[in-house]
Amino acid sequence: MKGLIIKDLMCLRKMRATFIFVTVSSFVITVMALISARCGNIALAEQEYLTGGSDMPISPAYILWYAVAVMVLLPLASIGDSLILAFEADKNSGFAPVAGALPLSVKQRITARFITLFLTCGTGTFISLALSFILSLFTDIMTFGDFAGLVLSAASLILIFSALEMILIFLLKMKNTDYVRIISLLIMSAVFIVSILGRIIDAIRAVKPTELITDGLLFLENRWFILAAAAAVCLLVSYFVSTGIAERKRGEI
Amino acid sequence: MDIYTNVIELNNVVKDYGDFKLDNISFTVPRGSVCGFIGQNGAGKTTTIRLMLDVIKADSGEIKLFGEDVKDNAPRLREDIGVVYDEMGFHEFMSGKDINIMMKHIYKNWDEEVFFDYLKKFSLPSKKKCGDFSRGMRMKLQIAVALSHNAKLLVMDEPTAGLDPIVRNEILDIFREFVLEEDHSIFISSHITGDLEKIADEVVFIDGGKLFLQGNKDEILERHGILKCRKDEIGSISKSLIVGVQEGAFGVDVLINDMKAAARLYPELVIDRTSLEEIMLFYVASARR
The missing domain is CATH 3.40.5 (Ribosomal Protein L9; domain 1)
Known part of the structure; x- marks a missing residue:
């Protein structure tokens, strides 16, 4: 089983390079922005805003908060596709017959794929947390707890996304990975919209969309454990559904 | 596990896909023999191999490898089977070294020394991506993998298809060397009957999902x-x-x-x-x- 995990990680070499590039870039940009917020142009803009000398509708510090949140989420978003990339790599090389001849059960092969997902997501989360800790030293906008909340929320969302992808691949026997991606995203978006529909309507009626974003960010920062619990449930369901179907139908794993 | 006379045993195996049916297949491959599985493209050779390896489930019938039912035992039994397909199946970015790393964590009996010896013997560069290999080299790489975990049975699906005669002969020599060991057996499917004529002891003919002739190759050739x-x-x-x-x-x-x-x-x-x-x-x- 370990061999398959190693193989999957080898398949994700390109993604690793993208992750490093995105992480380093977003980290550098965020550090520069945070330094600017302390003693640069953003600090001057904030001072102007506070003294009423600016016609900006929203505080620059607030905008910076949004931007930093996005920058913290970006590296993890870049590894959100790891599961599908591993499936695609196997499909493109015709690895399925080789895998079928290996001394591994169907369950072991699926478990290997889930472990790859955890390893990828875990490594990404760990690196993002480490960088978040460094970032928290540069700013008062967000504490390390806020950063960590954001990172853990993003990791949970990736796991939910991947769990959905896994179910779609096995349950619906979907071969087109683009459809898998799109349908998973649509399902997640639909659940998100339905769960906060009341708030969305209120924000639109009050013409205060920024409040919605603020609430969203606060939710991600402080209620990450709700998403983590949802991810755990989704992964468990996904694992048992996937192994059950694959054992019965012997699909592509 | 070592007390068996037939390395492969299929009894009344049926697999129905709707548009194609493998119909009541029964044959045995004696231990230590080379069995050629002959049939044209689409005759059911690959389906039979997939059933034997328990990659797909049979609708009915019994399949035994090394004297044991493949149901529930397949992953353990596959430890002793080396499989070679007509297409390589390894990721193109992988080198021989990468494949060694992967396989040594999969097969309990993986012998990396043997694997690298085979790579050397087959003149396969261990650091070169296998996607850059020629068809013959890809086939040799698969054979190197199949022979590097002390397999007792080689199962091959059209291993010589699309290869030039020189490479085909080289590969047949490797198979001959493999079966020199008493308990080593080969099950080789092919529509290139010339190759099978050179190395097979037993032959099984299949067409349209049905077996129509089987037995000792020399006896069949003498009889017909x-x-x-x-x-x-x-x-x-x-x-x-x-x-x-x-x-x-x-x-x-x-x-x-x-x-x-x-x-x-x-x-x-x-x-x-x-x-x-x-x-x-x-x-x-x-x-x-």
């Missing part, structure tokens, strides 16, 4: 023959001897299933030795008539 006669002479030949008839410009070729009996009954007619290819062609043609 091509009887040459005029068109008007066919009527005088016993129908029980005739497998198939092929009309030519100068007469008729008749595949007969008992050369000795035919020679005795029709001493005036010429009976030539036949090949596995001719046997396959005549049987397939007669089944379709």
Whole structure:
């Protein structure tokens, strides 16, 4: 089983390079922005805003908060596709017959794929947390707890996304990975919209969309454990559904 | 696990895909033998191999490898099986070294020294991406993998298809070397009957999901023959001897299933030795008539 995990990680070499590039870039940009917020142009803009000398509708510090949140989420978003990339790599090389001849059960092969997902997501989360800790030293906008909340929320969302992808691949026997991606995203978006529909309507009626974003960010920062619990449930369901179907139908794993 | 006489045993195996059915397949491959599985493309060779390896489940019937039922035992039994497909299947970015890293964590008996020895023997660069390999090199890489975990049975699906005669001969030599060990067996599917004629001890013919002939290769070749006669002479030949008839410009070729009996009954007619290819062609043609 370990061999398959190693193989999957080898398949994700390109993604690793993208992750490093995105992480380093977003980290550098965020550090520069945070330094600017302390003693640069953003600090001057904030001072102007506070003294009423600016016609900006929203505080620059607030905008910076949004931007930093996005920058913290970006590296993890870049590894959100790891599961599908591993499936695609196997499909493109015709690895399925080789895998079928290996001394591994169907369950072991699926478990290997889930472990790859955890390893990828875990490594990404760990690196993002480490960088978040460094970032928290540069700013008062967000504490390390806020950063960590954001990172853990993003990791949970990736796991939910991947769990959905896994179910779609096995349950619906979907071969087109683009459809898998799109349908998973649509399902997640639909659940998100339905769960906060009341708030969305209120924000639109009050013409205060920024409040919605603020609430969203606060939710991600402080209620990450709700998403983590949802991810755990989704992964468990996904694992048992996937192994059950694959054992019965012997699909592509 | 070592007390078995047949390395492969299929009893009344059925797999129905709707548009294709593997119908009541039964055959055995004795331990220590080379069995050629002959059939044209789409005859059911790959499906049979996938069933044997428990990659797909049979609708009914029993499949035994090394004397054990593959149901529930397949992953353990696959430890002793080396599999070679007509297409490589390894990721193109992988080098021999990468494949070694992967396989040594999969097979309990993986021997990296043997693997790298094979790479050297086959002149395969261990650091080069296998996507850059030629077809022959890819096949050799698969064989190196199949032979590097102390496999007792090699299962190969069209391993020599699309290869030039020199590489094909090299590969056949490797197989011959492999079966020198007493308990090593080979199950090789191919439509290139010439290769099987060179190395097989046993042959199993399949067409349209049904087996139509099986047994010891030499016995089958000795038994069958091509009887040459005029068109008007066919009527005088016993129908029980005739497998198939092929009309030519100068007469008729008749595949007969008992050369000795035919020679005795029709001493005036010429009976030539036949090949596995001719046997396959005549049987397939007669089944379709």
